[in-house]
Amino acid sequence: MALSLQSLWIPFITLLVTRSLAEAATFTHSRAAYYPNSDEKGTEVGACGFGSFGATINGGDVSAASELYRDGVGCGACYQVRCTNSNYCSDKGVTVVITDSGSGPSTDFILSRRAFGKMAQTTDAAASLLALGVVDVEYRRVSCNYPNKNITIKIDENSNYPHYLAFVLWYQQGDKDITAVQLCETQNFGCKLLDRSYGAVWTTTSPPSGPLSLRMLLSGEDGYESWIVPVNNIPENWTGGNTYDTGLQINV
Numbered sequence: 001m002a003l004s005l006q007s008l009w010i011p012f013i014t015l016l017v018t019r020s021l022a023e024a025a026t027f028t029h030s031r032a033a034y035y036p037n038s039d040e041k042g043t044e045v046g047a048c049g050f051g052s053f054g055a056t057i058n059g060g061d062v063s064a065a066s067e068l069y070r071d072g073v074g075c076g077a078c079y080q081v082r083c084t085n086s087n088y089c090s091d092k093g094v095t096v097v098i099t100d101s102g103s104g105p106s107t108d109f110i111l112s113r114r115a116f117g118k119m120a121q122t123t124d125a126a127a128s129l130l131a132l133g134v135v136d137v138e139y140r141r142v143s144c145n146y147p148n149k150n151i152t153i154k155i156d157e158n159s160n161y162p163h164y165l166a167f168v169l170w171y172q173q174g175d176k177d178i179t180a181v182q183l184c185e186t187q188n189f190g191c192k193l194l195d196r197s198y199g200a201v202w203t204t205t206s207p208p209s210g211p212l213s214l215r216m217l218l219s220g221e222d223g224y225e226s227w228i229v230p231v232n233n234i235p236e237n238w239t240g241g242n243t244y245d246t247g248l249q250i251n252v
């Protein structure tokens with residue numbers, strides 16, 4: 001009896017393993033260009049509204065996306081992008097974070113110059129790739145990884161305490177999207193759903209008062225949805241330009 005059960009299990013397990021390998025290997029074909037005037041860093045002025053984070057995030061390996069920008073939902077998502085010319089391109093390619101919206105000639109990605117060059121096998125190959133300007137690539141969504149960082153709330157400089165609150169979330173790990181954000185009072189537990197004003201920027205006029213508990217709805221492409229609640233509250237006296245550690249990170 002035990003033997004026949006085992007023989008049933010083996011093909012089942014093999015199927016599971018094969019399937020997860022197949023899923024992990026699914027790349028989509030596209031094309032990528034690079035920002036002609038970009039320096040070695042990312043950009044502080046991307047459509048996602050990440051501010052100074054956008055320049056330094058992921059060591060400057062960032063990208064603008066067209067369809068994948070998804071009206072701002074795609075901001076902060078990570079993609080492995082590799083070019084397909086076997087003379088120049090490495091298997092690994094580069095992992096970029098979406099920080100901007102933009103499209104070029106049939107491209108899904110406009111990479112920072114630095115990230116574009118990183119798809120190459122060697123420095124010489126990078127020069128050849130850069131000379132091409134636009135290349136065939138394949139890409140897949142991957143988890144973002146920010147070692148030793150918690151999800152951090154950056155209050156936008158344009159916020160006006162206590163009437164108008166705008167912020168972005170930095171350092172969200174994983175491969176899920178934040179599709180809704182609520183602010184809840186810690187005493188009366190009244191909650192307010194925020195608006196995505198553009199990119200990754202969440203705003204509200206007349207925010208609730210007192211220390212504020214943030215709730216974020218994580219959504220996956222597979223239909224997964226879950227609200228996550230940070231350990232730390234936004235302090236009562238929140239101030240434009242400040243950052244606050246949520247004490248929370250998504251395990252990857």
Ligand SMILES: *[C@@H]1O[C@H](CO)[C@@H](O)[C@H](O)[C@H]1NC(C)=O
Binds near residue numbers: 235237239
């Ligand atoms: C906000 O309040 C905390 C104590 O709750 C205090 O340490 C901090 O200095 C205050 N910040 C501002 C900008 O007033």
Ligand SMILES: *[C@@H]1O[C@H](CO)[C@@H](O)[C@H](O)[C@H]1NC(C)=O
Binds near residue numbers: 149
């Ligand atoms: C992240 O938050 C935890 C509390 O949940 C804290 O112990 C830890 O120091 C924080 N990490 C960083 C890098 O701030």
